[in-house]
Amino acid sequence: MKSVISSIILSTSCWTVALAFSLSTQSRPFHRFTALHVSPSPEAITLKTDLLDSIKDFRHVCSRDGDLAVDFGVKGGELNETTRAPVKLTFYEISDDAGKAADRVISICETLTALSPIKEPTKYIGDRVNGTMAPLNGAWGLLFTTAADASFSTNSSRGDAKAQNVVDAARGRITNVIDFAMKDGKEPLLKQLNVVIKAVAESSTRVDLTFRYVRAVLTKFFFIPVRWSLYIPVPGPFVTRCLFFLTRVLTLGRKKKKIPKAYFDVLYLDDDLRVHKTGQDNLFVQARKGWEEAIKVLD
Numbered sequence: 001m002k003s004v005i006s007s008i009i010l011s012t013s014c015w016t017v018a019l020a021f022s023l024s025t026q027s028r029p030f031h032r033f034t035a036l037h038v039s040p041s042p043e044a045i046t047l048k049t050d051l052l053d054s055i056k057d058f059r060h061v062c063s064r065d066g067d068l069a070v071d072f073g074v075k076g077g078e079l080n081e082t083t084r085a086p087v088k089l090t091f092y093e094i095s096d097d098a099g100k101a102a103d104r105v106i107s108i109c110e111t112l113t114a115l116s117p118i119k120e121p122t123k124y125i126g127d128r129v130n131g132t133m134a135p136l137n138g139a140w141g142l143l144f145t146t147a148a149d150a151s152f153s154t155n156s157s158r159g160d161a162k163a164q165n166v167v168d169a170a171r172g173r174i175t176n177v178i179d180f181a182m183k184d185g186k187e188p189l190l191k192q193l194n195v196v197i198k199a200v201a202e203s204s205t206r207v208d209l210t211f212r213y214v215r216a217v218l219t220k221f222f223f224i225p226v227r228w229s230l231y232i233p234v235p236g237p238f239v240t241r242c243l244f245f246l247t248r249v250l251t252l253g254r255k256k257k258k259i260p261k262a263y264f265d266v267l268y269l270d271d272d273l274r275v276h277k278t279g280q281d282n283l284f285v286q287a288r289k290g291w292e293e294a295i296k297v298l299d
Contacts, residue, residue: 131170
């Protein structure tokens with residue numbers, strides 16, 4: 001259990017950590033949200049179908065040629081050694097076919113960008129009155145990503161997992177939820193991760209992010225089978241800058257890369273599909289569970 005907790009702390013870049021735990025019998029539920037209805041163009045509808053087919057093809061190639069094994073932290077290939085930002089995966093490391101399949105997914109997303117039916121996707125973020133009508137509001141399941149910290153596979157020590165992104169627009173909060181799969185018919189020690197983030201609309205398409213804390217749901221406490229939660233606060237921006245400054249002083253002034261700003265730009269958004277890119281140039285393709293054509297891909 002010690003190694004798992006250490007990995008969680010490393011992956012959230014927590015130099016100074018305060019820990020607290022609470023017993024729980026189940027994961028916290030998330031409320032359902034409603035969003036505005038929009039109709040994509042016929043061209044966008046065709047591209048969405050092509051996108052799902054391309055993602056299926058990409059997954060087939062990866063299952064045939066072998067997924068990238070990503071584990072927690074810098075050593076696991078999840079985070080950049082200098083900035084602690086998520087690494088951008090290169091699928092050509094698997095095979096040429098996997099790289100080309102990923103390129104096809106990315107190319108369709110780039111084409112969809114010009115066809116997004118919602119021109120102000122960040123509307124109502126932080127609005128306690130109209131938040132439930134925010135276009136980004138609600139739960140989004142992951143279909144595809146280039147980000148190492150959101151990529152999971154059975155051939156890694158952290159195991160396979162399902163990831164979703166829950167936007168509570170009224171509260172200006174986003175929660176990344178990672179549910180880890182069973183291993184050899186048994187529940188993993190680390191059952192779930194909830195990364196809680198403050199979200200602020202910087203522009204009509206950009207959302208600024210400030211990481212607040214991580215909640216890890218574990219299934220054992222000193223070998224006793226019991227589900228409990230470990231809370232790991234993430235240092236605020238000021239504390240992080242101080243730590244980077246001290247690191248530079250202690251390394252005799254050698255230049256370090258600037259602290260990467262956390263944000264994402266919405267490239268495409270409708271009632272079913274969301275495509276965005278982070279400040280680290282990582283692409284995310286997400287879907288609502290209500291999108292029937294995507295159900296099999298989400299599951």
